[in-house]
Amino acid sequence: MKILDWYILKRYLGTFVMMLFLFIPIGITINIAEKIDKILENEVPFWEVVNYYIDFTVYFANLLFPLFLFLSVIWFTSKLAQNTEIIAFLSSGVSFWRFLRPYLIGSTVVSLGALVMGMYLAPNASKGFNEFKYTYLKRGAEVQETSDVYRQINDKEYIYASHFQPRLNTARNFTLEHFEGNELKFKISASRLKLNEEDSTYTLTNFNKRIIGEEGDELITEISLDTVLPFEFEDLTPVSYMAETLNYQELRDFIAQEKRRGSGNINRYQVVAYKRWSLPVSAYILTVIAVAVSSMKRRGGMGVNLALGITLAFVFIFMDKVFGTIAEQSTFSPLLAVWFPNIFFGILAIYLLWNAKR
Known part of the structure; x- marks a missing residue:
């Protein structure tokens, strides 16, 4: 790579890392301020708290990295534009596409890191984060009661319960x-x-x-009976965050198992699985949009670019959350729901890039 590539790439990765290190301590501080009374009340061991905030950091870094990346690219590209460095690059004979190349290299590095984190590191962090929360902060409040649980537990047997209460280890009308x-x-x-x-x-x-018999049915009744049944009690309804705690291969196997059992939460699990792939791709799309909106020197300075960038970032997050929730709560396709924000913003990125090039 040439000097231009190294110059922009170092700014790209350096600003992104700096943004993470600036916002994560703020998030930890706010979380501690909110949870300190619960932590002290439940006498949580010190190392449990340390491990919780390590998991907290990984969990939210994975969740919010598109936002941090978008803002960091807008920030340093706007500074390049305000210092007329971009004009100097393009005036030297460098095409806009060539100017964009180090950004795409940087987004590739970030996407690969996000892919590894989302597939393997974030699930472990999510497990620790949620277990701590429900052990010490919410005291088992993740699932109070579930209605109309219906499952296929193997090739021959089906179970049903009208009300399932995990915390009490009971089910009614079984x-x-x-x-x-x-x-x-x-x-x-x-x-x-x-x-x-x-x-x-x-x-x-x-x-x-x-x-059921060929010549008649036999009926056996007992007021109370202790027996063994061919299923695990926790398999009736996995906790709501179960899919987030599994690596990608475990998640695929889990979804296949839940489909055989007739789970009503399949869409929720599929949304989690598809996001493992869609979030890294969003790094490319958001990078292109950030360059397109911040590479021009504006009269209002960096503030205009940042305001526009923050607006677009929150529209992206809003669409991602809304379509994900729709897919989880209805028959809407999880694949389309997860990828629609990327498709929409991908088209927007092409349009903005074309205008920026002109």
């Missing part, structure tokens, strides 16, 4: 149906199911078992 091919062989039902954690058995209240 049924288990066993099929051979398309024929129902027996059905177990109970008004209440409770997990006995000491031996992993289940207590079924008002137990009924109907065995």
Whole structure:
């Protein structure tokens, strides 16, 4: 690479890293101010707090890196424009596309780092971050109650519960149906199911078992029955942040397993999986937009570029959150919901880049 490439690339990566190191301590300070009473009240060990804020840093750096990248590119490119350095570059015979090359090299470096972080580092950080939060700060409040849980637990058996309460290890109006091919062989039902954690058995209240026979059905009833059932209790409804804690291969296997079980949260898990790929791609798109809007010297100075950049950044984040939530709560395609902000801003990037080149 030539001097121009190294000059811009060092500014690109240096400003991005500086932006992270400026904002992360601010985020930690604000979080400590909000949570310090809970931390002291629950007598959290010091090293647990240290590990929590390490996970906190990785978790939010991965979540907000597109915003930090966008603002950092606008910041140092606006300074180049205000110092008429860009005019000097282009006046020396360098084309606008050639001027853009070190930015694309820098975005490639950042995208690869974001890809590795999103696939492997961020899931571990998310697990530690959420476990600390629900252990010490919310005391198990992640799932209070779930209604109408329906699962296929294996090739032959299906379970249903009208209300599932993870914190109490209970389920109401529980049924288990066993099929051979398309024929129902027996059905177990109970008004209440409770997990006995000491031996992993289940207590079924008002137990009924109907065995389907060719000449008639056999009915077995018990007021209360302790037995073993062919599923893990926590498999009924994974906690809401489960998908965030798995690396990409584990997440794919988890989604396949949840599809076989008939989970109603498949869209939520798929949104998490698709974002592992869409966020690194957004680094390219946001870099191009940032260069396009900040490479011109404006009468209002850097403030105008920063105001425009911050507006576009928050529109991007708003669209990302809105479409992700729509996909999680409806039948809207998770793939389209996750990639739509990139598609929209990709078209905008092409338009802005073309005008900036002119």
